[in-house]
Amino acid sequence: MPELPEVETIRHGLEHHVTGRTIASVTVLHPRSVRRHLAGPEDFAAVLAGRRVGAARRRGKYLWLQMGSDALLAHLGMSGQLIVGDPGLPVGPHVRARFTFTDAGPDLRFVDQRTFGHLCFDVGGAELPSAIAHIAPDPLEPAFDAERFAARLRARRTGIKRAILDQSLISGVGNIYADESLWRAKLHWDRGAGKLRRHDVMRLLAAIRAVFADAIGAGGTSFDSLYVQVNGESGYFSRSLSVYGRQGEPCPRCGALVIREKFMNRSAYSCPRCQRRPRLRERRDLP
Numbered sequence: 576m577p578e579l580p581e582v583e584t585i586r587h588g589l590e591h592h593v594t595g596r597t598i599a600s601v602t603v604l605h606p607r608s609v610r611r612h613l614a615g616p617e618d619f620a621a622v623l624a625g626r627r628v629g630a631a632r633r634r635g636k637y638l639w640l641q642m643g644s645d646a647l648l649a650h651l652g653m654s655g656q657l658i659v660g661d662p663g664l665p666v667g668p669h670v671r672a673r674f675t676f677t678d679a680g681p682d683l684r685f686v687d688q689r690t691f692g693h694l695c696f697d698v699g700g701a702e703l704p705s706a707i708a709h710i711a712p713d714p715l716e717p718a719f720d721a722e723r724f725a726a727r728l729r730a731r732r733t734g735i736k737r738a739i740l741d742q743s744l745i746s747g748v749g750n751i752y753a754d755e756s757l758w759r760a761k762l763h764w765d766r767g768a769g770k771l772r773r774h775d776v777m778r779l780l781a782a783i784r785a786v787f788a789d790a791i792g793a794g795g796t797s798f799d800s801l802y803v804q805v806n807g808e809s810g811y812f813s814r815s816l817s818v819y820g821r822q823g824e825p826c827p828r829c830g831a832l833v834i835r836e837k838f839m840n841r842s843a844y845s846c847p848r849c850q851r852r853p854r855l856r857e858r859r860d861l862p
């Protein structure tokens with residue numbers, strides 16, 4: 576599932592390839608991909624035709640294209656891709672929506688094998704689409720308030736990994752970058768959020784920002800063919816992952832073997848030496 580660095584990489588690609596161009600036509604090939612556009616696929620196509628694309632913006636894992644005071648909002652879900660390419664190429668089976676432009680240049684295709692992603696037109700949403708107003712700022716935004724984040728995190732009675740996956744507390748962090756930033760900060764994923772000291776939270780926040788910056792520099796993480804950049808190329812941050820997906824391999828810092836544990840129907844990867852398992856009094860639910 577694309578997390579902040581992958582969505583940021585796509586945002587950057589859209590800004591390069593689509594901003595400043597005018598949409599000629601929109602074809603919706605699967606109605607599920609515009610299910611949040613309540614007026615339906617025909618209306619979605621009609622309101623976008625003729626619109627000039629402004630800046631590409633992002634909050635957490637959402638991105639949007641500004642169109643005057645309105646926005647075209649996208650969430651990629653599990654497998655969504657936004658691909659800019661030759662308009663003459665055949666339309667593949669997983670293309671859910673296609674945008675052509677008045678300059679007859681490269682088209683934009685929303686490809687989504689599993690159809691958990693979606694697109695919608697958000698009236699008045701250029702600065703912040705109403706559909707995502709409940710999502711917390713992400714840690715790369717100027718609006719992100721570190722002290723407020725620390726206070727809210729420390730008020731939680733839950734494990735720290737579960738807390739940072741909550742998009743209403745901090746947006747953009749998913750399973751991969753949660754494990755990588757907890758490893759960088761030398762914090763075990765099951766430490767109680769309420770048991771952290773302020774400087775632990777600040778160290779974690781610095782680790783999240785650093786891993787995001789490194790991953791954006793590598794064009795994101797591609798584990799399979801589902802995440803690609805707008806030009807169809809993979810990101811290569813998977814080579815730089817320290818613990819995620821690396822059970823049984825040596826920790827790059829201390830050499831202990833990385834372990835994988837069950838976590839909320841998914842996995843948590845950590846180093847058993849660098850990320851000391853919390854003692855009982857450091858667990859989430861004890862006073």
Ligand SMILES: [Zn+2]
Pocket residue numbers: 826827828829830831846847848849850
């Ligand atoms: Zn280690």
